[in-house]
Each structure stands twice: as C-alpha cells, then as structure tokens.
Amino acid sequence: MSRxxxxxxxxxxxxxxGLCAELLPELIRLDxxxxxxxxxxxxxxxxLPLAQRAVEECPVLAIALRRTEHxx
Amino acid sequence: MRLLDSRDHLGELPRVGPRFIDALESSGLAGRGGAxxxxxxxxxxxAQRSRGDAVILVNGAEGExxxxxxxxxxxxxxxxxxxxxxxxxxxxxxxxxxxxxxxxHTAARDSMLRALGERPEPExxxxxxxxxxxxxxxxxxxxxxxxxxxxxxxxxNTPPYPFERGVDGAPTLVQNVETLAHAALLARxxxxxxxxxxxxxxxxxxxGVVEVDEGTTIGEAIQRxxxxxxxxxxxxxxxxxxxxxxPERAWKLQLDHRSLRDQDLGLGCGVIGLxxxxxxxxxxxxxxxxxxxxxxxAQCGPCFFGLRALADACTRIAxxxxxxxxxxxxxxxxxxxxxxxxxxxxxxxxxxxSSALTVFAxxxxxxxxHLARRIA
Numbered sequence: 001m002s003r004x005x006x007x008x009x010x011x012x013x014x015x016x017x018g019l020c021a022e023l024l025p026e027l028i029r030l031d032x033x034x035x036x037x038x039x040x041x042x043x044x045x046x047x048l049p050l051a052q053r054a055v056e057e058c059p060v061l062a063i064a065l066r067r068t069e070h071x072x
Numbered sequence: 073m074r075l076l077d078s079r080d081h082l083g084e085l086p087r088v089g090p091r092f093i094d095a096l097e098s099s100g101l102a103g104r105g106g107a108x109x110x111x112x113x114x115x116x117x118x119a120q121r122s123r124g125d126a127v128i129l130v131n132g133a134e135g136e137x138x139x140x141x142x143x144x145x146x147x148x149x150x151x152x153x154x155x156x157x158x159x160x161x162x163x164x165x166x167x168x169x170x171x172x173x174x175x176x177h178t179a180a181r182d183s184m185l186r187a188l189g190e191r192p193e194p195e196x197x198x199x200x201x202x203x204x205x206x207x208x209x210x211x212x213x214x215x216x217x218x219x220x221x222x223x224x225x226x227x228x229n230t231p232p233y234p235f236e237r238g239v240d241g242a243p244t245l246v247q248n249v250e251t252l253a254h255a256a257l258l259a260r261x262x263x264x265x266x267x268x269x270x271x272x273x274x275x276x277x278x279x280g281v282v283e284v285d286e287g288t289t290i291g292e293a294i295q296r297x298x299x300x301x302x303x304x305x306x307x308x309x310x311x312x313x314x315x316x317x318x319p320e321r322a323w324k325l326q327l328d329h330r331s332l333r334d335q336d337l338g339l340g341c342g343v344i345g346l347x348x349x350x351x352x353x354x355x356x357x358x359x360x361x362x363x364x365x366x367x368x369x370a371q372c373g374p375c376f377f378g379l380r381a382l383a384d385a386c387t388r389i390a391x392x393x394x395x396x397x398x399x400x401x402x403x404x405x406x407x408x409x410x411x412x413x414x415x416x417x418x419x420x421x422x423x424x425x426s427s428a429l430t431v432f433a434x435x436x437x438x439x440x441x442h443l444a445r446r447i448a
Contacts, residue, residue: 011229012228015373033381035374
C-alpha cells in the first residue's frame with residue numbers, strides 16, 4: 001500500500017470546456033460531446049505536475065486531485 | 073401473512089428496539105424500490121449516526137412508468153406502510169417522517185392521508201407530506217432528499233449519502249413503501265412474508281399487480297395471473313433500467329434477488345413487461361431510450377448528450393435510415409456513458425440498451441442494414 005493521487009471529476013459541475021484533456025492527454029480524453037473520460041487508477045508520479053495544472057486551470061473547478069490508498 | 077390480502081390495520085405497534093436491526097439483517101430483506109439494497113444495512117447505517125434527529129423518508133414516488141405496485145400497496149395497506157415507518161422511527165430514533173408520494177398518484181396519497189388521520193398522536197404529528205414530481209429520477213434517493221430540502225427532484229453528488237446527510241442535513245433512511253411493509257410484518261410476526269409485489273405489463277392476459285412467493289419462476293407468476301395474451305418475443309425484467317430476456321430463458325428464472333444477480337439480472341422495481349411477438353423490438357427499444365434520454369435531469373453532460381445521441385441513433389436504426397456504422401457507435405457510446413453521471417441514470421439506460429443489442433442482435437442488424445441495401 002502506498003499513498004497515491006487520483007483524479008476525480010464533479011460531473012454536475014463539469015461543463016465540457018476540455019482544458020483538462022489538452023493539458024493532460026496522457027490520462028484524459030474527451031468523449032464525442034466534449035466531456036472528459038479519465039484513465040482509471042492512480043496518477044503516475046511524473047504526471048502529477050500536469051495533473052495539478054489541469055485541476056487549477058479548469059474554468060469551473062470541476063476536477064480535483066484526491067489522495068487515495070492505492071494497491072500496487 | 074401476505075402483503076395484499078390481509079386486514080390492513082393490525083392494531084397497536086409492536087414494541088421494538090435497536091435489536092430489531094439484527095432481525096432485519098438476518099431476514100435478508102432487500103429493498104423493493106429498484107436497487108435491491110439490503111434493508112438491514114441501510115437501517116444500521118442510519119442508526120449509527122442518529123442522535124435522535126434521524127429522518128424517515130417513505131418513498132412512494134414510483135416514477136417507473138410501467139410500475140403500479142407501490143400505488144396498489146398504498147391504496148390497499150396504508151396502515152402497514154405507516155407501521156413500517158413508525159417502527160423505523162422508533163428503532164432509528166427519528167424525529168421526522170416524510171411521506172414522499174408521486175404527485176399524480178392521488179388515490180395513493182389520499183389513502184395514506186386517511187390512514188394517517190386514524191393514527192394517534194404524538195406519532196401522527198411526526199409525519200409530513202411531500203409530492204414527488206412525475207419524473208423518472210425523482211424517486212432516486214438523493215433526488216428525493218433534494219426535493220424535500222430544496223424543492224428540486226434532481227440527483228446530487230454522492231457522497232454524502234442520505235444516511236450520512238439527508239433531509240435537513242440529518243441522517244435519513246430513504247426506504248420504498250413495499251420494503252417498509254415487509255419490515256412491519258417482520259416486527260409483528262417475527263418473519264418476513266417471503267413474497268414480492270410484481271407489476272405485469274404488456275402482453276399479459278391480465279396486466280396488473282400480483283403478489284408471489286420469492287423463488288417463484290416468471291413462468292409460474294404469469295400463469296397464475298392468467299397467462300399470456302399473445303406469444304411474447306421478449307421479457308423486460310425490472311423495468312426501464314432492467315434487461316430484455318429471451319422468453320425461454322425468462323420463464324425458468326426464479327424471482328429472488330440473489331439468484332437473479334448471479335446471472336447479471338435484476339428484479340428492479342418488480343416490473344415484468346412482455347413484448348408481443350408482432351411488435352418491433354427495435355422500435356420498442358428506441359422508444360424507451362427516447363424516454364430515458366428525455367428523463368435525464370440534464371445536469372451531467374455524458375448523460376444529457378450521450379443518452380440523446382443513443383436515442384437518436386436507435387430511432388434512425390428503427391426507421392431504417394442509419395448508416396452502416398450506427399451499430400458500432402451504439403456500442404462505443406454505451407461504454408463511454410457508463411459510470412459518468414452523478415447518479416445511476418446513464419448506467420441504467422445503457423445496461424438496458426446493451427441487453428437489447430444482445431437479445432435483439434438480429435433485428436438490430438437487419439434494421440441497420442436497410443439503408444445499406446437501399447444504397448446498394
């Protein structure tokens with residue numbers, strides 16, 4: 001067990017602006033209507049800065065990084 | 073003792089305490105609102121958090137279009153449902169009971185209010201009434217709580233779940249009326265009746281509500297209600313969030329939550345719909361998908377846009393105007409939409425659709441190829 005970070009989207013807040021997918025295409029793709037689909041599992045260490053940026057740049061503050069217990 | 077054919081008012085409430093939750097858990101009673109969640113687990117979760125401020129939300133919204141069993145029960149056994157609510161209030165130390173009843177179900181509401189008028193104070197004074205809008209999602213737990221709190225019957229993000237923070241921010245038990253009636257009989261007789269209410273719809277000889285023993289097969293349940301009016305092409309088990317099943321398979325299915333779940337099926341709210349063989353399964357599926365798309369509460373993009381796109385694609389296939397990629401898109405969009413709403417509405421819709429694409433694979437392929445043939 002180790003501490004890890006996962007991305008979560010507030011589906012009600014999310015407006016489909018798509019910035020997160022532009023900033024973090026490694027983990028986020030958009031569906032046919034412009035809403036983010038997240039890769040499952042924890043955010044790899046080397047992508048954490050970009051994930052943090054995606055969280056901060058979301059115009060409606062719909063995406064967050066959460067600490068999770070993650071089995072490896 | 074059964075739910076529907078007993079005298080309604082059974083006299084003074086039995087004495088029950090916190091130990092009743094043990095009995096509820098070992099009875100294995102599963103919620104009858106649709107999700108089949110174990111009632112004992114729910115009661116325990118509220119009991120652990122209640123400081124004498126818990127709320128009992130009696131769920132009689134019955135937003136499922138084909139379902140009638142909750143209304144029938146509210147009309148036939150209002151006192152039994154109230155017993156369940158009052159027992160829950162004692163066991164969970166609740167100070168408030170809300171009767172949440174579909175706004176169009178006026179006979180059910182009047183029956184419940186008449187029975188309430190016959191109950192003594194101070195219990196009667198705990199109870200208030202809230203009207204559930206005639207929308208599919210209005211009966212979902214979080215939507216029911218939202219309606220009572222803010223007058224909006226739309227789902228909210230969970231957690232917090234109603235058992236954590238529900239009506240007025242207090243731990244809240246949201247429980248279907250039939251489940252409460254079963255709990256009331258458990259408190260009174262020491263055992264649950266072991267029956268379930270079903271709504272038979274479509275090509276049944278006598279559509280309507282029946283009470284059957286758990287473990288009865290669907291075939292037996294339908295036979296007991298007069299059989300089929302015409303040969304069915306498929307059975308819709310569990311309502312619009314349920315699954316299409318081939319009749320040969322459906323007839324042998326035993327009606328109990330555990331054995332159905334083992335086969336990836338569910339009883340949902342107890343609707344069993346028979347699609348007649350002369351009907352078009354693709355058109356029927358498209359119609360239900362259209363309904364579910366319209367009933368999205370339009371809060372989450374993947375649900376609002378995704379279900380619409382799925383319904384449009386189904387309609388085009390049904391009308392024979394689809395392009396050759398239409399079926400592939402249905403599969404891809406179904407996978408994309410699943411798990412991406414604040415509530416389970418999109419999930420229910422795509423589970424239903426995926427059963428259609430399996431059971432009616434031939435019909436969908438033939439419909440979808442209409443245009444291809446026309447071009448060729």
